[in-house]
Amino acid sequence: MEQQDKIMPRRFRGGLKLLPNKIQSTLTPIRHVPIPDKLVVPLSQHIGREAMPLVKAGDKVCKGQPIGAADGEVSAPVHAPTSGIVESIGMHPVPHPGGLSALCVVLRSDGKDRAIDTGLACLDYLSLSPGEIQGRIQQAGITGLGGAVYPTAAKMSKAEDRGIKALIVNAAECEPIISCDDMLMREHADDLITGIQIMLHAMSAPRALIGIERDKKRAITALEKALARIGDERIVLRKIYSIYPAGGERQLVQVLTGQEVPHDGFPQDIGYLSQNVGTALAIKHALIDGQPLISRITTVAGKGVHLPGNLEVRLGTPIADLVAACGGYHDGAEALVMGGPMMGFSLTDDRLPVVKGTNCIAVAGPSELEQTDFVMPCIRCGKCAQVCPVSLQPEELYWQIKGGDLDKAAKLSVDACIECGCCDYVCPSHIPLAQYFRYAKSELSARDRQQQKSQLAKHRFEDRAGRIRIEEDARQARLTARKKRLAEGSQQERERQISASVQRAQAKTDATVEPDQDLGE
Amino acid sequence: MKFESQFAPHITPSGSVRRMMQRVLKALVPAAMAHVYFFGPGLIFNIVIAGGVALAAEAAMLRLRGLPLRPYLLDFSALVTAVLIAFTLPPLTPWWVTATGVTFAIVIAKHLYGGLGQNPFNPAMTAYVVLLVSFPVYMTSWLPPLNVDIGIAHPDFGDSLFYLFTGRLPAGQMMDTITAASPLDVTRNQLAQAMNYSEIKNGPLFGNFAGKGWEWIGIYSALGGMWLLYKGVIRWQIPTFMLLGLFVTAAVMYLLNPGAYVPSGFHLFAGAALFGAFFIATDPVTAPISPLGQKIYGACIGILVYVIRTWGGFPDGVAFAVLFMNMTTPLIDHYTRPRVYGHD
Numbered sequence: 001m002e003q004q005d006k007i008m009p010r011r012f013r014g015g016l017k018l019l020p021n022k023i024q025s026t027l028t029p030i031r032h033v034p035i036p037d038k039l040v041v042p043l044s045q046h047i048g049r050e051a052m053p054l055v056k057a058g059d060k061v062c063k064g065q066p067i068g069a070a071d072g073e074v075s076a077p078v079h080a081p082t083s084g085i086v087e088s089i090g091m092h093p094v095p096h097p098g099g100l101s102a103l104c105v106v107l108r109s110d111g112k113d114r115a116i117d118t119g120l121a122c123l124d125y126l127s128l129s130p131g132e133i134q135g136r137i138q139q140a141g142i143t144g145l146g147g148a149v150y151p152t153a154a155k156m157s158k159a160e161d162r163g164i165k166a167l168i169v170n171a172a173e174c175e176p177i178i179s180c181d182d183m184l185m186r187e188h189a190d191d192l193i194t195g196i197q198i199m200l201h202a203m204s205a206p207r208a209l210i211g212i213e214r215d216k217k218r219a220i221t222a223l224e225k226a227l228a229r230i231g232d233e234r235i236v237l238r239k240i241y242s243i244y245p246a247g248g249e250r251q252l253v254q255v256l257t258g259q260e261v262p263h264d265g266f267p268q269d270i271g272y273l274s275q276n277v278g279t280a281l282a283i284k285h286a287l288i289d290g291q292p293l294i295s296r297i298t299t300v301a302g303k304g305v306h307l308p309g310n311l312e313v314r315l316g317t318p319i320a321d322l323v324a325a326c327g328g329y330h331d332g333a334e335a336l337v338m339g340g341p342m343m344g345f346s347l348t349d350d351r352l353p354v355v356k357g358t359n360c361i362a363v364a365g366p367s368e369l370e371q372t373d374f375v376m377p378c379i380r381c382g383k384c385a386q387v388c389p390v391s392l393q394p395e396e397l398y399w400q401i402k403g404g405d406l407d408k409a410a411k412l413s414v415d416a417c418i419e420c421g422c423c424d425y426v427c428p429s430h431i432p433l434a435q436y437f438r439y440a441k442s443e444l445s446a447r448d449r450q451q452q453k454s455q456l457a458k459h460r461f462e463d464r465a466g467r468i469r470i471e472e473d474a475r476q477a478r479l480t481a482r483k484k485r486l487a488e489g490s491q492q493e494r495e496r497q498i499s500a501s502v503q504r505a506q507a508k509t510d511a512t513v514e515p516d517q518d519l520g521e
Numbered sequence: 522m523k524f525e526s527q528f529a530p531h532i533t534p535s536g537s538v539r540r541m542m543q544r545v546l547k548a549l550v551p552a553a554m555a556h557v558y559f560f561g562p563g564l565i566f567n568i569v570i571a572g573g574v575a576l577a578a579e580a581a582m583l584r585l586r587g588l589p590l591r592p593y594l595l596d597f598s599a600l601v602t603a604v605l606i607a608f609t610l611p612p613l614t615p616w617w618v619t620a621t622g623v624t625f626a627i628v629i630a631k632h633l634y635g636g637l638g639q640n641p642f643n644p645a646m647t648a649y650v651v652l653l654v655s656f657p658v659y660m661t662s663w664l665p666p667l668n669v670d671i672g673i674a675h676p677d678f679g680d681s682l683f684y685l686f687t688g689r690l691p692a693g694q695m696m697d698t699i700t701a702a703s704p705l706d707v708t709r710n711q712l713a714q715a716m717n718y719s720e721i722k723n724g725p726l727f728g729n730f731a732g733k734g735w736e737w738i739g740i741y742s743a744l745g746g747m748w749l750l751y752k753g754v755i756r757w758q759i760p761t762f763m764l765l766g767l768f769v770t771a772a773v774m775y776l777l778n779p780g781a782y783v784p785s786g787f788h789l790f791a792g793a794a795l796f797g798a799f800f801i802a803t804d805p806v807t808a809p810i811s812p813l814g815q816k817i818y819g820a821c822i823g824i825l826v827y828v829i830r831t832w833g834g835f836p837d838g839v840a841f842a843v844l845f846m847n848m849t850t851p852l853i854d855h856y857t858r859p860r861v862y863g864h865d
Binding site: 012018099176250254260261262263264265320329333334335336337339341342343344345346347348349350362364368374376377378379380381382383385386389390391392393395396412413416419421424425426427428429430432434435 | 522523524525526527528529530531532533534535536537538540541589592593596598636637638639753756805806808810811854858859860861862863864
């Protein structure tokens with residue numbers, strides 16, 4: 001394939017060339033973090049509705065046993081990461097940008113790590129229908145592992161209806177420091193390809209494009225070898241330039257296909273579905289090895305830890321254990337971030353558990369941050385607009401949002417912002433631009449919801465008012481008709497009517513004496 | 522272990538306003554050296570006076586507005602304004618003319634409009650225009666370049682300094698006897714007297730491309746500007762299109778009637794064209810932001826410079842052209858927004 005040696009054109013504008021800083025964490029193979037005595041497993045580790053607890057305090061559970069059931073389609077079940085006893089179910093702080101608490105199952109490990117047969121495995125997955133595979137993916141609690149944690153089966157079923165031209169496998173991993181996907185590809189290339197094959201079958205997709213940054217040389221070699229071994233013509237490796245945020249879903253679709261995803265839609269709408277390599281591996285684990293999603297590979301890096309690296313870790317393990325497995329903190333450790341330095345959010349406590357979306361724990365050292373800086377006024381230098389990968393004018397948006405004009409911000413398409421933080425990074429005035437846009441987006445969507453709600457209430461009110469009016473009109477019509485009849489009719493007629501009604505009333509009184517006959521009236 | 526909470530991105534920003542302004546100052550060094558080489562130490566005095574007044578005015582305004590002094594004084598933006606103004610002043614300018622201009626720039630053109638980042642008009646050019654219309658004699662009394670022998674004695678270091686603060690020249694010298702019209706002025710007047718450019722350029726004030734001395738200040742400005750481009754402080758669109766606008770307009774006019782107009786090469790190297798292209802028109806606060814907007818803005822400035830030089834009332838047109846285009850910046854910004862990803 002001559003195409004394989006070519007590098008895809010850059011295609012999206014803006015972006016940044018950032019120092020990858022990935023070498024430190026890729027020097028050693030993936031290590032295993034010992035299973036802790038106590039695991040805190042949140043029931044909401046995905047986008048969508050929280051899972052419903054299936055266990056209660058005191059229950060014995062086995063590794064891989066469901067402990068939370070999906071609540072609806074956009075939700076995912078949660079499984080016991082190891083065997084042990086459920087200590088309690090309650091609210092605990094979870095990794096969340098707002099520092100919220102959520103319902104968690106606290107599990108005390110019995111140290112035996114006994115697994116149950118989950119019934120997920122099916123060596124001949126081709127004998128299953130795409131729908132059945134999606135069902136098993138859902139049962140295995142698999143969500144997008146690139147960080148967005150959208151339930152995978154829900155994404156697939158939505159996409160399948162529309163017909164998929166190609167599966168986009170996101171192996172770009174463009175954020176600095178993070179290397180979990182890189183290491184995964186180096187060490188599990190064959191399994192990854194199997195996972196991709198299962199996904200192709202599950203979505204009846206004709207081909208898969210793996211988008212990978214060209215400087216991940218060892219991962220590329222590993223994938224090329226695996227592809228040569230397996231020999232699946234449907235799967236193509238596409239090298240892309242290392243420009244942050246080339247791994248953003250919309251940017252990757254643009255680089256690999258030349259098409260833009262409509263602003264109010266998803267890649268599925270133009271015939272593409274993107275999945276992260278971690279997700280593909282989790283699907284292989286579920287359908288071939290029968291293991292639900294109970295562990296993941298997480299990068300621990302930054303100048304704040306002694307031995308950065310990649311760790312295979314059970315979900316629910318405290319972050320402190322990961323840091324300990326990496327030789328502990330340096331003296332100057334200043335900040336703890338989940339996710340990469342560009343888009344991750346800071347954590348205030350290292351006792352929080354690892355969840356499905358924990359692709360990276362960054363521990364910033366003293367020289368890596370300089371955030372307390374004084375914010376200067378915008379000097380309109382336009383650097384933000386130069387680097388914006390979606391061609392926004394961040395400086396203009398900033399003025400509007402700061403001035404409280406969210407309508408104008410909406411008109412200037414603030415919804416297209418992917419919160420990549422490029423504008424923030426280049427701003428010489430150190431204005432927290434991405435934070436302004438996050439605020440505007442959440443305000444606008446809250447307002448939209450509010451508007452929908454009041455629209456609904458208004459419709460209900462109008463419907464009810466309409467019904468009342470129709471009834472009232474009908475009543476008035478009956479009344480006038482009767483008056484007219486009365487006025488027209490003669491005295492005699494009137495008397496006849498009166499006697500008739502008296503007779504009716506008499507009949508009614510008689511009827512009440514014999515209740516059985518009266519039901520028809 | 523507990524940690525502080527903070528917003529993404531968790532990475533040290535790539536630059537600062539201070540570093541940008543410092544780089545602008547550094548980039549002005551070659552042009553300043555050329556200026557001193559050709560016109561004596563006057564520029565240095567002017568920079569010192571302008572810089573001092575600018576910092577004092579900035580501090581006073583910050584105090585009045587209740588803003589912290591340190592971060593704003595150390596952003597070097599007031600100093601950049603001061604140095605740019607100093608470049609527009611003749612070497613022999615009384616201190617109070619300089620001080621008036623700088624105070625006007627900082628107090629009125631900058632802070633009364635909201636301070637850093639808010640001024641619609643380029644403060645240095647506003648000051649220059651205010652001084653030009655208020656003190657036309659001082660502002661147009663240029664010394665001839667040092668290495669031109671037209672029988673004019675150059676004031677030495679001490680004499681210059683003495684004049685700056687007292688307004689008096691050494692005995693026996695008059696302002697009229699030591700100053701000369703600038704090459705742009707000469708060209709303009711002689712063209713009006715029906716001389717053509719090939720005759721004019723034989724005059725003592727003319728060098729290889731344009732006015733003696735001036736052409737080199739222009740070339741060194743361009744060198745400093747290239748360095749700013751390389752460092753990403755300014756972008757290529759405005760300087761390129763401003764020079765293109767000037768060059769193409771001049772070329773068209775010259776081709777139409779070589780007798781009545783000067784060749785485009787002269788326009789490029791004369792007066793403040795190169796200096797303005799890299800240091801004045803590129804002022805981020807007052808220029809449009811989108812690449813297309815910057816091209817339109819630059820080209821219009823170039824055309825206007827030619828129009829004002831050729832048919833306007835002043836010998837050079839950079840300041841007026843820039844100020845005029847400053848007015849159009851919001852309009853240009855409005856109509857040149859790029860299409861947003863995923864939107865039609």
